[in-house]
Amino acid sequence: MLMGLLPVLMIVTVGMRRAHEEREDAQSVGPTLAELKAVGRSADPVEEIRRAKQTRRFPVEIRRPTGPPVIELTEPDPLGRMGRVACTTCHSVRPPNLSNQQPSDLDEFHAGMPFEHGRLVCYSCHNPGNADTLRLADGRAVEYPQVMTLCGQCHGPQARDYRRYSHGGVNGYWDLTRGGRVRANCIDCHDPHVPRFPKMIPTFKPKERFLVTTRDDHTPGLRFGGGTGHE
Amino acid sequence: MNETPSFPPQGSGSPVLSRRTAVKGACATLGLAAFGAAISPLTKLTEDISAEEFLQQHYQELSAKDKQKVFARLEAETKEEYGAEVTIRDDRPIPGTKFVYAINLSLCNGNGKCVEACHRENNHNRQTNESYIRILEMPIGTMDMGKGNITYSHAVPAEGKFYLPVQCQQCDNPPCVHACPVQATWKEDDGIVVVDYNWCIGCRYCEAACPYHARRFNWQKPEVPADEINPDQSYLSNRIRPQGVVEKCTYCLHRTRRGRLPACLEACPTGARVFGNILDPESEIRWLFENKRVLILKEHLGTEPSFFYFFDE
Amino acid sequence: MDGTPSGSSQTTGLLGYFGFLRKSLWLVTDGSLLYYAWMTALTAIALVGAHAWAVQVTHGMITTNMTDSVSWGLYIANFTFCVGLAAGGVMMVIPAYLYHDEEMHHVVIFGEAVAIAAIVMSTLFVVVDLGRPDRFWHLIPFIGRFNWPISMLTWDVIVLNGYLVINLHIVGYLLYMQYLGRRPNPLWYVPFVYLSILWAISIHTVTAFLYCGLGGRPFWNTALLAPRFLASAFVSGPAFIIIVMRLVRVLGGYTASPKPVRLLIQIIRVSMSINLLMLASELFTIFYTGGEHAAAGQYLFFGSHGHYGLVPWIWTSVALNLVGTALFFLPAALERGNVRIAACVLCIVGIWIEKGMGLIIPGFIPSTLHQIVEYTPSLTEWKVSAGTFAFGLLVLTVTVKLITNVLTGKLHEGVPLTKPEAVETA
Structure with missing residues (x-):
């Protein structure tokens, strides 16, 4: 009985202390803060932020797939229908072949697809029991929109950095009291089958006024053309 | 040498002096005219820079009203020179931010x-x-x-x-x-x-x-x-x-x-x-x-x- | 010339001084055909420069060959050289007043004239380097916003203008007294002379601090920069004065005592030796240690990554300085001869390169991102620089002419300007 009451009591006391603190804050900081705002400076920035956070915060949205992938048919299916089909359309009638490990093992639909993802095989991630879901290492199924859970089980440091915004693209507001954010999903940047970030061609180069050409070696290719234009 | 100094060109000088004076005066005028011609490209610039722009005070000394005027002028200039409608604002630091x-x-x-x-x-x-x-x-x-x-x-x-x-x-x-x-x-x-x-x-x-x-x-x-x-x-x-x-x-x-x-x-x-x-x-x-x-x-x-x-x- | 008051009635004070200036102006515009040709040529060059500058201001500094990597070029290089010239100009003052060398006193004033012209040129070189000369008033204390004391450039503005004022005062006062035929009152100029000696050192030190205070520019960031500036200034300044004195003797008909010039040569010998010693010390530090500090030195002296833009400049400078110094050490340099003049010219050109293409430009190459962007001055920059030098020489010619007019007695309080020809033949 006594043991049961203890947590309740603790919650109550903690709650009271919090309320008390907040009152104190309101009393001591309130008027000065208004003053400080007037001159555009803050004495205690952390306090300022804490207060700001009590106000409404905009959501952080992570882009994600809406569901399992669908395939545009390029020719009519055996029943003569066109359109988009789900994975299960085919895979529900074909038993999974666990010996298929690499694209080279495939001789039908997926033949020739690029695949370079460490030593993973198809069913490392795809669920043999339900083609419209994915599968974690412990055998639990994961829906496609939650694909990041699947990535995170191997890529721990990246998943941690992602949670802390040290990995992955962001758009929107740094200040969530003013606006929300949209974040990229793992698969926005990394093709799960070929996760290495693709090579890019830098197309935009600033010119140092006289930089006529760019040479692709160590030496910056700078030439002087006397291009003063107004002589 | 001890005559009272009759510093030029008081008009009463000899023909030599008046000729000299005339030549010097002509040369000075010519020089000034040449200088004016030399720096004439600057006239375009002086047309571009308005008096308000020239006399504008440092940003930190502008009052809210001054700023409004300055921003309006700059917006108008952008419209005139670049043909674009823009909004120039005065974004100040957010307290508690670094x-x-x-x-x-x-x-x-x-x-x-x-x-x-x-x-x-x-x-x-x-x-x-x-x-x-x-x-x-x-x-x-x-x-x-x-x-x-x-x-x-x-x-x-x-x-x-x-x-x-x-x-x-x-x-x-x-x-x-x-x-x-x-x-x-x-x-x-x-x-x-x-x-x-x-x-x-x-x-x-x-x-x-x-x-x-x-x-x-x-x-x-x-x-x-x-x-x-x-x-x-x-x-x-x-x-x-x-x-x-x-x-x-x-x-x-x-x-x-x-x-x-x-x-x-x-x-x-x-x-x-x-x-x-x-x-x-x-x-x-x-x-x-x-x-x-x-x-x-x-x-x-x-x-x-x-x-x-x-x-x- | 002996300091006894002339018999005529004198208008003293400010009014008299203005009268003196008006008369001087009238007399300095009289001269031989050669004189007129010289003045016309200088005016023409100055006008070409003024035009080029006006175009530069209107179209933007795109007309120069400066870039965001090499953001200072020929203008600031010339500015640095002219500051040295100005500082060196008062080298005559030190022996004259510190050691009470009476014979120097008449020569001193030529040194001050060189200083005045050099300061005018320095200031002009800063003005032509400004992207917005129309906002020059922002630099005026109390009217604009003068970032003193933290910005070294504000110190430079103060010392350069102060130096100009001090020298104008000394020259103006001494000449005016001579013109009035009075003995100058030491109270009115000796304190300023001492001040100008200190000030001469300050202008070049502050100018060196302008560069060596920048941590991001390893080539400049050396404590040896200010002493080197001074040493080279004490070569280029006196060398220039020697040339001026020679011209004054040949063309202006005023012969100064040979003793002060001998002293100047001694000064040059010592200063140039110190300058070369410090250069050697600098080179040792750069090339023995290597690393980031050596990058600019490597580019300057030997080229780097296939870029050799400054190599011919710096070796020319080294050669001119060495040959010039060797000539100065010849006994013939002490005689009145062409050896001395040749030595002066060699050292002046050598130091002009050393302070400009050899110091200001390599401070920017490689850039702070360690990339090599080379720099060659554009035609506009050459025109503006030539114009500025021409204007400086105009100022110098007028001042020197004025001085010789006073010292030779052509211009004094009682002179009747109605008969200038009579004075010339006298």
């Missing part, structure tokens, strides 16, 4: 999207592809920029290279601010070093003082097509700069002081850029600073940048 930027050098692949985004966002001169960011391609195994190259144009990332984007580091001990003889550049409360483009005299001492190649001079009037002008402007950041003044990265204060992320960060396809308020203990930049090993560019110079680089472990 902006810090970080770049993950393990992720950056040198693709230059940030360079381009900066160019568009900040209404840079289209002729030179100007941008506040330069990216060095560096061989792995060194931090010696002498081994780096900024003019690479091959597919990136190249084998054995890493990429080091450099822009204004918003130093806490900024040599450029110390150098300026007229206080046209200063550090604001949120850490941003800004320039009053209407106060800068264009001596470029700050450009010599900056160890990060962060400052740019407007060697000519910037050329930006009307439809490419970013109309969302701020007096201290991306409004179209006048000819002959120095400009620099402001962490896109016209965005960041309104809570948004900088343009270069949003443009980064690799997600290598992290930005935030270091004073917020829960901010992402704070977590990064506390949990990653960061490095500072040219730390030995004591400039105390608000810009860090880090690698994944």
Whole structure:
């Protein structure tokens, strides 16, 4: 009985202390803060932020797939229908072949697809029991929109950095009291089958006024053309 | 020799004197006329610079009303000279904010999207592809920029290279601010070093003082097509700069002081850029600073940048 | 010339001084055909420069070949050289007043004239380097916003203008007294002479601090910069004075005592030796240690990464300085001869390169991102620089002419300007 009451009591006391603190804050900081705002400076920035956070915060949205992938048919299916089909359309009638490990093992639909993802095989991630879901290492199924859970089980440091915004693209507001954010999903940047970030061609180069050409070696290719234009 | 001095040209002189006087006078007139002709190109300039512009006070001395007038004038000038409707605002630091930027050098692949985004966002001169960011391609195994190259144009990332984007580091001990003889550049409360483009005299001492190649001079009037002008402007950041003044990265204060992320960060396809308020203990930049090993560019110079680089472990 | 008051009635005070200036102006515009040709040529060059500058201001500094990497060029290089010339100009003053060398007193004033012209040129070189000369008023204390004391450039503005004022005062006062035929009152000029000696050192020191205070520019960031500036200034300044004295003797008809010039040569010998010693010391530090500090030195002396833009300049400078110094050490330099003049010219050109293309430009190459962007001055920059030098020489010619007019007695309080020809033949 006594043991049961203890947590309740603790919650109550903690709650009271919090309320008390907040009152104190309101009393001591309130008027000065208004003053400080007037001159555009803050004495205690952390306090300022804490207060700001009590106000409404905009959501952080992570882009994600809406569901399992669908395939545009390029020719009519055996029943003569066109359109988009789900994975299960085919895979529900074909038993999974666990010996298929690499694209080279495939001789039908997926033949020739690029695949370079460490030593993973198809069913490392795809669920043999339900083609419209994915599968974690412990055998639990994961829906496609939650694909990041699947990535995170191997890529721990990246998943941690992602949670802390040290990995992955962001758009929107740094200040969530003013606006929300949209974040990229793992698969926005990394093709799960070929996760290495693709090579890019830098197309935009600033010119140092006289930089006529760019040479692709160590030496910056700078030439002087006397291009003063107004002589 | 002891006659009373009859200093010229009192008219009563001999014919020799009057001839001399006439010749001297003619020469002086001719000289002045020639001087006037020589500097006549300046007349175009004097037409362009209005009295209000010439007499405009330093930004920090402008009252709210003055600012309104100045901004309206600048907006009208942009309309007239560039044909674009723009809004120039006066974005002030948010109390309790100190902006810090970080770049993950393990992720950056040198693709230059940030360079381009900066160019568009900040209404840079289209002729030179100007941008506040330069990216060095560096061989792995060194931090010696002498081994780096900024003019690479091959597919990136190249084998054995890493990429080091450099822009204004918003130093806490900024040599450029110390150098300026007229206080046209200063550090604001949120850490941003800004320039009053209407106060800068264009001596470029700050450009010599900056160890990060962060400052740019407007060697000519910037050329930006009307439809490419970013109309969302701020007096201290991306409004179209006048000819002959120095400009620099402001962490896109016209965005960041309104809570948004900088343009270069949003443009980064690799997600290598992290930005935030270091004073917020829960901010992402704070977590990064506390949990990653960061490095500072040219730390030995004591400039105390608000810009860090880090690698994944 | 002996200091006894002339018999005529004198208008003293400010009014008299203005009268003196008006008369001087009238007399300095009289001269031989050669004199007129010289003045016309200088005016023409100055006008070409003024036009080029006007175009530069209107179209923007795109007309120069400076870049964001090499953001200072020929203008600031010439500015640095002219500051040295100005500082060196008062080298005559030190022996004259510190050691009470009476014979120097008449020569001193030529040194001051060189200083005045050099300061005018320095100031002009800063003005033509400004992107917005229309905002020059921002630099005026109390009217603009003067970032003193933190910005070294504000110190430079103060010392350069102060120096100009001091020298104008000394020259003006001494000449006026001579013109009135009075003995100058030491109270009115001796304190200023001592001040100008200190001030001469300060202008070049502050100018050196302008560069060596920048941590981001390893080539400049050396404590030896200010002493080197002074040493080279004490060569170029006196060398220039020697040339001026020679011209004054040949063309102006005023012959000064040979003793002061001998002293100047001694000064040059010592200063140039010190300058070369410090240069050697600098080179040792750069090339023995290597590393980041050596990058600019490497580019300057030997070229780097296939860029050799400054190599011919610096070796020319080294050669001129060495040959010039060797000539100065010849006994023939002490005689009145062409050896001395040749030595002066060689050293002046050598130091002009050393302070400009050899010091200001390599400070920017490689850039702070360690990239090599080379620099060659554009035609506009050459025109503007030539125009500025021409204007400086105009100022110098007028001042020197005025001085010789006074010292030779052509111009004094009682002179009747109605018969200038009579004075010339006298």
